[in-house]
Amino acid sequence: xxxxxxxxxxxxxxxxxxxxxxxxxxxxxxxxxxxxxxxxxxxxxxxxxxxxxxxxxxxxxxxxxxxxxxxxxxxxxxxxxxxxxxxxxxxxxxxxxxxxxxxxxxxxxxxxxxxx
Amino acid sequence: xxxxxxxxxxxxxxxxxxxxxxxxxxxxxxxxxxxxxxxxxxxxxxxxxxxxxxxxxxxxxxxxxxxxxxxxxxxxxxxxxxxxxxxxxxxxxxxxxxxxxxxxxxxx
Numbered sequence: 001x002x003x004x005x006x007x008x009x010x011x012x013x014x015x016x017x018x019x020x021x022x023x024x025x026x027x028x029x030x031x032x033x034x035x036x037x038x039x040x041x042x043x044x045x046x047x048x049x050x051x052x053x054x055x056x057x058x059x060x061x062x063x064x065x066x067x068x069x070x071x072x073x074x075x076x077x078x079x080x081x082x083x084x085x086x087x088x089x090x091x092x093x094x095x096x097x098x099x100x101x102x103x104x105x106x107x108x109x110x111x112x113x114x115x116x
Numbered sequence: 117x118x119x120x121x122x123x124x125x126x127x128x129x130x131x132x133x134x135x136x137x138x139x140x141x142x143x144x145x146x147x148x149x150x151x152x153x154x155x156x157x158x159x160x161x162x163x164x165x166x167x168x169x170x171x172x173x174x175x176x177x178x179x180x181x182x183x184x185x186x187x188x189x190x191x192x193x194x195x196x197x198x199x200x201x202x203x204x205x206x207x208x209x210x211x212x213x214x215x216x217x218x219x220x221x222x223x224x
Contacts (some may be wrong), residue, residue, distance in 0.1 A: 035214075041216055042204060042214040043204065061213070068142075082128075092158070102166065103208075104145060104149075104161045108158050109157055109158055110158055
């Protein structure tokens with residue numbers, strides 16, 4: 001059972017370079033999310049997609065863009081990477097928008113990004 | 117903006133000891149979830165609590181939701197090395213708010 005798959009798992013960028021993190025889920029979930037995790041700061045929501053065709057900003061959207069390509073795939077793009085974007089990025093999905101009472105989030109294994 | 121404070125941030129104990137992790141907020145949540153994250157992996161859901169005062173047990177783990185639905189605790193009895201990991205609480209109410217996490221290390 002693949003669940004939520006993220007690629008790449010590791011990436012090193014130079015300041016100003018661009019890249020896209022890919023995420024795919026095979027659970028037929030409606031909602032997908034991108035989080036970043038930094039030491040001592042838990043998980044912070046970057047963008048989310050409540051359903052196919054919709055995307056919304058989360059807590060820390062600046063410097064990022066997203067695309068909900070279809071129901072399965074949700075990508076995160078860094079147009080001009082900055083050292084402050086060095087982090088571990090997690091994609092997650094849920095059957096319905098997780099703000100519904102008991103929605104469970106299923107996470108990928110993470111993508112570790114370093115911006116030099 | 118809803119804030120969820122977790123304490124302690126770090127906890128290192130010997131196998132067999134008991135411990136409690138706290139998650140506190142000034143905001144009311146519709147529900148609260150606890151996740152555990154192991155190195156190199158994403159968080160995995162342990163439990164969801166919905167009702168104020170609710171207590172749920174998962175083997176040696178006991179979760180409690182505060183009466184006012186502003187706080188929660190996770191108590192582990194007789195900790196084992198396999199309990200080592202990062203424990204995260206997630207408050208749910210119109211938005212999702214993660215706590216900063218508690219890094220638990222259980223030493224043999």
